[in-house]
Amino acid sequence: MSSEVLVNPRGIFDRGALGVTLEAVPVLIERQRVRFFAQVLGETNLIHFDADVAHAAGHHDLVAPASFFMVVEAAANEERGRRALPSLLDVVVCDFRYLLHGDERYFYDAPIYAGEEVLFASKVVDFYDKKGGAMEFVVTESTITHPKRGVLMRSRRTLLHRLPDAKDGSR
Amino acid sequence: MSELDLSAAEVGATLPDVEFGPISRATLALYAGASGDHNPVHIDLDFAKAAGLPDVFAHGMLSFGVLTRVVTSWAGIGRLREFAARFVSITQVHDRITCKATIIEKFEAEGEQRLRLNLIATAQDGRETLNGHAVVAVS
Numbered sequence: 001m002s003s004e005v006l007v008n009p010r011g012i013f014d015r016g017a018l019g020v021t022l023e024a025v026p027v028l029i030e031r032q033r034v035r036f037f038a039q040v041l042g043e044t045n046l047i048h049f050d051a052d053v054a055h056a057a058g059h060h061d062l063v064a065p066a067s068f069f070m071v072v073e074a075a076a077n078e079e080r081g082r083r084a085l086p087s088l089l090d091v092v093v094c095d096f097r098y099l100l101h102g103d104e105r106y107f108y109d110a111p112i113y114a115g116e117e118v119l120f121a122s123k124v125v126d127f128y129d130k131k132g133g134a135m136e137f138v139v140t141e142s143t144i145t146h147p148k149r150g151v152l153m154r155s156r157r158t159l160l161h162r163l164p165d166a167k168d169g170s171r
Numbered sequence: 172m173s174e175l176d177l178s179a180a181e182v183g184a185t186l187p188d189v190e191f192g193p194i195s196r197a198t199l200a201l202y203a204g205a206s207g208d209h210n211p212v213h214i215d216l217d218f219a220k221a222a223g224l225p226d227v228f229a230h231g232m233l234s235f236g237v238l239t240r241v242v243t244s245w246a247g248i249g250r251l252r253e254f255a256a257r258f259v260s261i262t263q264v265h266d267r268i269t270c271k272a273t274i275i276e277k278f279e280a281e282g283e284q285r286l287r288l289n290l291i292a293t294a295q296d297g298r299e300t301l302n303g304h305a306v307v308a309v310s
Contacts, residue, residue: 045244
């Protein structure tokens, strides 16, 4: 996607973050977190709740639901905070007042199991603008890797700012 | 799950719908806690109003997560290869979401038979909130 405007005077994202790579931090996949997350989404498959059922279905442990990626990302951000490292949202400079999801694309290489420690790494791959600069977009890619099992999941996500009116700062 | 014969699935077939909601403020608070997404725009009305919004609104990834259930409850999460969705409109408090999937293609990739599914989530008034696609392995 090419940019309509090279520099967006209304933009909030830090375009200087293009190409920045955030090195991996470890995240423990907590069993109760898998259960809680699955429950809120209305999951009923017991592979997310009952280790015996998960084992019987051929899994090592409770299986994280398909959208658990973002739980790992949030946990990685917390871990980065404890290490005084910036999160991806810090690096690209997000303003929660105007921030929206554009799209999310996930690739599944292997299941994420409770009880495992995985590594979460990210990079900033693109910035672009639309509607004459009224909306700005950032594209990021992240990977969840297990030290022995290899890559488990990959994401490509677009976040956007629906920017406030340049004149008075309101929406 | 291994007994399920997805190879018999035909292009044009629809999967069983998943219904979710109505999405309450409590749902949003629980999702914030469960997901770790603490963006106050979803849980703090004061913050939302200060940002010029009429109310808090649902996490995009909440609807996304519900939409994945259409595919995983049918095929099993182990068969899932790809899941993608675009956020078309904001999901509001009290919305009831219906998630649908249709098989649109059979193809081969990386040595396995796969199905591509078209996905859509709509609110009770017919408003489309998400659309996307998923890829599942047949065998």
